[in-house]
Amino acid sequence: MFFLSKLLGQQVKDSRSQSVGVLDDIVVTIKRKYPSATKLVIKSGRKKTLLPWQLVRNFEESQTMLRLPAGELEAVEPEEGEIFLAGDILDKQIVDTEGHKLIRVNDLQLARANGSLRVVGVDISGGAIMRRLGLSRLAERLSRRVEPHLLDWKAVEPVGAGEASGMKLQVTHDKLALLHPADIADIANELSPEDRVAVVESLEDEVAADTVEEMHPNFQAALLNDMDEKKAATILSNMDPDDAADLLADLPEEKAAALLASMRMKEARDVKQLLRYEEDTAGGIMTTEFVAVPPGMTAGQAIGRLRELEPNAETIYYMYVVDDDGHLAGVFSLRDLLLARRDEKVEDFMEHHLISIHADAKLEEVAQVVAKYNLLALPIIDEENILRGIVTVDDAIDIILPLTWKKRLPKIFG
């Protein structure tokens, strides 16, 4: 076992035992589960040379011996998928995929395995800080009492690495992508805008959309603004229309228009519709993901439709009946549906007298109506009685209990 901090600065000697400089950095390929050393950086005076790891004959904590004499050492260039341990990882932030957070790397643990040198762990302990300050003995005495904070490399993932070699690493964030989108969002919130874009772009569309929804509202617009336009439009199309509308409203006009134009047709239409309404109106908080059926449908067909669509509608406890022009004609509950005969038409058992509210209604009104009539969802209509969306009871609760503190939990004040 080696610690990177102890290796750096040690002598590197050539095949004639002549010093050629000190070890300045170790380059690894991150394509393996435990990254193995592929190159080493030697510093002699101010000059840095990158050499292939194959030239290393003998590697010890105190010194590194090379196979060739100084004159025959040929410098190489970094390749794709390689990172500099000291330059990219040490002292930088890295994702701890088990703790779901960013951690700062105080030291790296390396080990010999199958003839190669591999990174096996990340040390984030205070003991590592002491070790690097030359207080190893004190660190050891402490570490006997305090658990060493070593994380298996398998559990971490670098973000935004590649600065040291001048080329940004194009990594798929495999381990990160397995986290819950809410956790990915928490981590992304703490990254630099550039790394945030890189992380979200590397995610699958659906996960990316959920991640953006969960992110700090202040970062969402900036993120999509900086992102590849096609990817941004895809993410928007996958988001909840009401969240997408909020986000677009924060973008500059031209950018919002461009993104709307490249979004999927149907989603773009939903979002545009939502954008018509001011934020503090029923239209501004409604969702367009509800279940609606034509009056002539039978109960059996309606159940079939429900099975088909359920995954995405906000609520299925109410189903709305609309005519061919979208006019709201009635409503029935899941209970009504289950109790109806299979071949009964929905218009025969639906409730004709329904409570609805205009899209321009104030939020307090919405909350009042939902509370008064004990509704699970309230249909939102426009001037022509066309069903535009619904406000679910949980959104109505958010009107009364301000929601902002839930999403905005920034660090500095609480």
Next chain:
Amino acid sequence: MRRFRLLRRFERPRLSRVGRPHMPNLPSPRLPALPRIGRTRLLLFLAMIGPGLITANADNDAGGIATYSIAGARYGYSMLWLLLLITFSLAVTQEMGTRMGVVTGQGLAALIRERFRLKLTLLAMGAMLVANLGTTISEFSGVATSFQLFGASKYYAVPFVAVFIWLLVVRGSYKIAERVFLVFSSFYLAYVVSGIMAHPDWSQALHSTLVPSFQMNAGYILLFIAVIGTTITPWGQFFIQAYVVDKGISIRHYRYTKTEVIMGAIVTDVVAFFIIVACAATIYATGGNIETASDAAQALAPLAGEFASKLFAFGLLNASVLAAGILPLATAYAICEAFGFESGVNRSFREAPIFHGIFSASIIIGAGVALIPNLPLLSIMVLAQDVNGILLPLILIFVMIIVNDRGIMGDYANGRRHNVVAGLTTAGLIVLSLLLVATSLFS
């Protein structure tokens, strides 16, 4: 509902999303009518208010007010022209701080750790801890003296303020804390009023502001340096950067933040202007002398009226409370960020013990030391000022190197013209703060 759905999707992967069901050929709403797109600039600007105004005002802390009062009382209007220089330097340094925060999404301490490694970081953080602790003590003693001016015992007042600050930050929300701090910043207007009530000679004040003058004597030069050194501080650099990172300001809106930073610097020095003017028109004009800010408040009473005096004392209290709230926070954030400890007041003590430990300890020590009877307060303030003076050059050099590093700042690194301005400002500040330290060590 949203979170619930998300969880469910997670358990049952990859159901393709079907948009809205059965909605055949809806008449599409008129498109140009999307009122929420492209909101007004004023609203955006208002949302950006905070970092510049709060940080710059907090720079006018208890020590700052004392220094300005003494400058006005001893040398009249003659030092007013310095304020133009200070405004400029403050705006330049704080702008770089906000830009680094917006571009990197990281605080200054984190950037120092990444760029300058562990040992230099430790040195900077150690010095900052000492300097901030000393400054916090001087803020709490500002609280103590200003309460005494109102006839309240410091043994009740200081613990009360300490608890208030602790509760505001730990139990309050971001929005509440920001608003309270903004209200405190607006209370600085008290100085404007008391300055006007002192009936200064406006034409002479204006003349001294625009036309530089200088006196060649040790006392003047020392105060000259102190006036500049008291406004531009290391903790101000750390705080403003942490603040913009937390506020989540994007580079697109950066120009608003930049305007706000410049505004903050101007407002801060307008306040300083009125403090100097108030003392110049009264204490200096009648040949009095003062040693502290509370001396100044007391001296104002017979000359400018009881109300002006009370306003002056209130200003001191306000400034001390604001800075006493901000300093412990800035300290805790910087240290945790540098060494990778969990931080954030929204985390519990168990989750972020070091963060809460530093924050609470700073308040307890600051308030506790300020309560010790017969404390050599002046020496503590001078010590804090000296450590700040040594630290400032280091921090400014770090800032200049980071803000010029294209690997970190990308296209937002300093340009050449910007560097000339920032370089001269930095060099000037470094020379002055070293001079300040040297003079206090040898006198």
